[in-house]
Amino acid sequence: MGEKKLEGAGLRGQVAGNTALSTVGKTGKGLTYRGYAIEELAEKATFEEVAYMLLYGKLPTQSEYDEYSSKLKSYRSLPTELKEVLERIPQDAHPMDVMRTGCSMLGNLDPEGDFSNQSETADRILASMASIVTYWYRYSHEGIKVETATDHPTIGGQFLSLITGKEPSEEHSRVLDVSLILYAEHGFNASTFTARTCASTLSDMHSCITGAIGTLRGPLHGGANEAAMEMIEQYNTREEAKSGLLELLANKEKIMGFGHAVYTNEDPRNAIIKKWSKKLSEIDGDATLYEVSDEIERVMDEEKGMFANTDFFMASAYHYLGIPTQIFTPLFVIGRTSGWAANIMEQRADNRIIRPSEEYIGPDNSVWVDIADR
Numbered sequence: 032m033g034e035k036k037l038e039g040a041g042l043r044g045q046v047a048g049n050t051a052l053s054t055v056g057k058t059g060k061g062l063t064y065r066g067y068a069i070e071e072l073a074e075k076a077t078f079e080e081v082a083y084m085l086l087y088g089k090l091p092t093q094s095e096y097d098e099y100s101s102k103l104k105s106y107r108s109l110p111t112e113l114k115e116v117l118e119r120i121p122q123d124a125h126p127m128d129v130m131r132t133g134c135s136m137l138g139n140l141d142p143e144g145d146f147s148n149q150s151e152t153a154d155r156i157l158a159s160m161a162s163i164v165t166y167w168y169r170y171s172h173e174g175i176k177v178e179t180a181t182d183h184p185t186i187g188g189q190f191l192s193l194i195t196g197k198e199p200s201e202e203h204s205r206v207l208d209v210s211l212i213l214y215a216e217h218g219f220n221a222s223t224f225t226a227r228t229c230a231s232t233l234s235d236m237h238s239c240i241t242g243a244i245g246t247l248r249g250p251l252h253g254g255a256n257e258a259a260m261e262m263i264e265q266y267n268t269r270e271e272a273k274s275g276l277l278e279l280l281a282n283k284e285k286i287m288g289f290g291h292a293v294y295t296n297e298d299p300r301n302a303i304i305k306k307w308s309k310k311l312s313e314i315d316g317d318a319t320l321y322e323v324s325d326e327i328e329r330v331m332d333e334e335k336g337m338f339a340n341t342d343f344f345m346a347s348a349y350h351y352l353g354i355p356t357q358i359f360t361p362l363f364v365i366g367r368t369s370g371w372a373a374n375i376m377e378q379r380a381d382n383r384i385i386r387p388s389e390e391y392i393g394p395d396n397s398v399w400v401d402i403a404d405r
């Protein structure tokens with residue numbers, strides 16, 4: 032039986048619905064969230080402002096922003112039952128599995144019910160994410176039950192202070208903030224599509240986001256920042272990086288943090304985070320990781336004509352911020368929860384259950400044989 036190679040495998044290039052949330056790779060538009068250029072948001076907005084804009088459809092006024100920030104801060108505290116569950120998850124669990132369980136448990140404690148309060152549900156989940164991963168991390172690694180309800184003005188500051196146990200500089204908090212903005216929304220990528228598919232069955236928001244976390248976990252999606260770090264830190268000089276990379280390419284290995292399913296020439300988020308990675312390397316005084324990353328980017332372009340996606344320089348930036356590598360992908364979760372929730376609400380507002388067709392390639396007329404005769 033000849034297996035037909037499916038045109039458009041992976042649904043590549045197919046339009047699966049309408050969105051007013053972001054433009055990804057649209058000629059002449061660049062990457063925009065509700066029409067705002069990513070470059071401008073990364074320069075001028077806070078992550079909370081971007082989350083509000085995605086979830087509520089407009090930029091907040093000063094008083095709306097103050098109220099929204101206070102509300103998110105008030106949700107930083109985790110319910111006792113959730114903390115008890117987190118305390119039982121072993122130290123060697125993957126933090127993405129912790130996030131998945133944390134989100135699911137929240138859905139048990141505070142079920143969404145009907146969808147009349149959906150943005151409130153979104154805000155609660157969004158504000159809990161940094162608390163979930165940092166609470167588990169500090170407890171499982173150091174036995175410390177951190178107070179997650181800090182007074183930092185942004186999730187960026189809260190997260191860095193909780194994960195490192197030190198007060199971050201304003202600059203470090205800002206870089207984390209920018210990274211969350213860059214991760215906030217990105218069209219119908221695999222995890223967002225998972226969330227929308229789940230939402231299309233009229234399921235609850237916790238289920239949609241739990242499923243999305245599982246999808247983001249893989250190294251071909253959000254796990255790429257972690258996988259990129261594991262590669263980059265093997266090299267100490269540009270020369271080592273070049274010869275190591277050439278060897279990987281000769282072995283036909285995929286280089287994590289490169290390539291993209293939609294972008295063909297560049298990922299517009301890369302220049303933004305690359306600039307910050309360079310700046311952090313200067314502040315740190317050890318530019319090895321940045322130099323190695325820059326060399327890998329150069330050689331990938333030279334050898335394969337491939338460009339770095341946002342995950343690549345995110346890896347060195349997060350490392351310079353003192354974040355353990357395993358916590359890189361959970362940061363993607365924290366940022367993207369705003370986009371997932373906005374997509375879930377958008378799907379609900381104009382819903383039809385997502386149910387594509389398939390090409391059957393299995394056997395015909397299989398003959399049943401009784402179990403004793405097989």
Ligand code: COA
Nearest residue numbers: 250251252255284285286287288289290291292340341342
């Ligand atoms: N390193 C080396 N080669 C790569 C590559 C990479 N990171 N990404 C793609 N290629 C090659 C593929 O091997 C393939 O070559 P072939 O045609 O000779 O088989 C070709 O480029 C096309 O790649 P393909 O896997 O079909 O692209 P895709 O659109 O299906 O996948 C990604 C897109 C992002 C999944 C893919 O580029 C990838 O796996 N990148 C690494 C993981 C990553 O960084 N993910 C985060 C994305 S934001």
